Amino acid sequence: MNALRKRPRFGVHLALSIVCFIMCLPALYALQVATLDIVAAFQAPPQLFPPGNALGANVATLFERLRFDRLILNTTVVSLAIVIGKTVLALLAGLAFVYFRFRGKVVLFFFVLLTLLMPTEIIILPLFNLVAELGWTQTNPNLALTFPFLATATGAFLFRQHFSNIPRELADAAQIDGASPLRFLFAVLIPMSWNVIAAHALIQFIASWNQYIWARLVLPPDRFEVQLIQIGVRNAGSGPQTDFGLLMAAGIVASLPPLILFLLLQKQFMSGFAITHDK
């Protein structure tokens, strides 16, 4: 009757608990170290329990000396701009690829497809020159940090794939009702795509929140207040003697926004990808 023998549940729980513990161990250790001041952080043997009392002081240092308030604000603006821009462009591209017939569509599709092989990391050298030529490094750091990354093949494909799975009759019906393509997008497609939009937005938000390399090149290193948060984490760990308490506190503060967003959107995230990768 039941061909798949049920494994004893206890064993699964035990195995999962052990794996979870190992995965969480680095994070737990970071939490513990974040509560230590610089003297306690260098104690041998390490103080693994109880937590120290320097967490507040460490966090205060981050916000007062390293201007984490400004860095969080900067990174939020940049990440939001990237997420919004990417989502809008990807939605429009998906709409064009699925619901329009035009000459050269397949060639244009390849034009977009090919960029999957061209990650920005590789072309940063000439990209830096271009952005400098436009004067963005000096006067418009927000443009320099966002504008080159608005279009991605990944997003266009995600929505193309998702829209292809939506019944075509809906578009016919919309046309008979005299709805414009944009009205169709807002009234029909977007409401049917919230999970995919959320999944895509979450991934892009995490990626732009965590961006490091480009920000390090584009932003002037001597000006604390224009940096992004990951540079702040790096700065918290620099100096002749790494203050590990401060560094761990920086890592935790810098990770809270993407973590919270991930926890909030976890359900949409999982189902968004379950649909799109279901061949």
Added chain:
Amino acid sequence: MADERLQKLSVRAITAFVIVFSVWFVIAERDGLLRLLTWLLAGLADAPRALEALISYYATLPSEPLLLSAGVGGLAGGIVSHLIWRRAVRTGKRVPQRALGLALGIGVGMAGAQIAATATQHCTYRPEASAAETLLGVVLTALTAIAVLLPLWTLLLGRRRFEQAESGYFRSRGLGYILLLPTLLSLLIFLYYPSAQMFNMSLMARRFPIRTERFVCLGNYISLLNDVVYQNSLLTTFLITIFVVLGSMVTALGIAVLASQKVRGAALYRTLLIFPFALSPVVSAAVFQAMFREGGSGLINYLLDLTLGVQPGWLRDAMLARLVVVFAAIWNILGFNIIFYVAGLQNVPRDLQEAAAIDGANRVQRFFRIVLPMLAPYTFFLLVTNVTYAFYGIYGAIDMLTQGGPPIGAAGALGGATEMLIYKLYQDGFRPGAPIGSAAAQAVFLFTIVAGLTVLQFRTIERNITYGG
């Protein structure tokens, strides 16, 4: 009901916020955007001049390099077309006539070869080019010819699959272009144009702040291939990539099998397993730096001292430092892999497994014969993302943990033990006196390696892929 109203309200709020934010952003950055527009218009106005220059270049080009480069491209195009044609016939696809296909391949190959040849000013086909340059030039020409041909053939053979739907299209044709325009423009300006620039830069000898440059043909590439430090960096990259990719994917699959069991609290377990993927490479490297530090206060050395009585100097030993980088990278990317494998495992039909179980297949056989092939699309996708992460994304982790060190060889004559290609590229490209041409050549190499790996993975896995479900 209340739930639905709340959802509608939050959607409205999000939409309003998006509009307000976008308007504010554009207004705040209007001067920069205007400069982009003027730059674009100036570039457009310059286009006729570039075309003229191209025409006069070909008018003065001696016939020998032109014929040689066209010959190499035609040969490569012909061979590739022949191979593709034969395979297409075997798999029963509708194909054009053999002679027509070959002629097309040769012609397009000859024309495609000119892209690389023009960019290098046909320098590898001139008599004064060295043997190594000629050889590299032939490879480059053939690769360009193939790169132009492959999409063409995919198009020819897969056309009917692409345009499936008969109905459900909007009548307007122009609007399709307009909707695509932002994406295309952005890709053109910020990806294709810099890529071409990068190739041009790689043919020049130039030092960082100095503006003057000199055309050196493929000299930068040749000296890179002969550079011991670069060879070591290449080796290090492959070593770390293999460990990161294999380690994270195998571990993720194992954990995903566990995590997809239907037990109480599965959601909590999953959250605890995948959260590190939301952290940045910099943060995860910082945590591992703290864990693996020396002096008795690091967690790992404390535990090792308690149990085994050893305290290795993790970041001072070449192999151990690489291992720490690998650990930090795996911890960072594991959650992402688990997400996709869990999603994939849920799509494996249960009846298929039950049928196999009735036929007497044991758990292990079922896993390798049924589950693993069904996961192939996910494995392919993850392989590409993991390789990309290990090649590029890892920069932040290295910069935080080791800065490319520890040095290997006498006084670091052989480079650093964790100086991966991407880290070396930035070290060489952005410092005073940096050899920009060499850094650009490194970037072209790096791109070729990753693109080649991706295509290779795609071709090998495509054959074994199962699109079930």
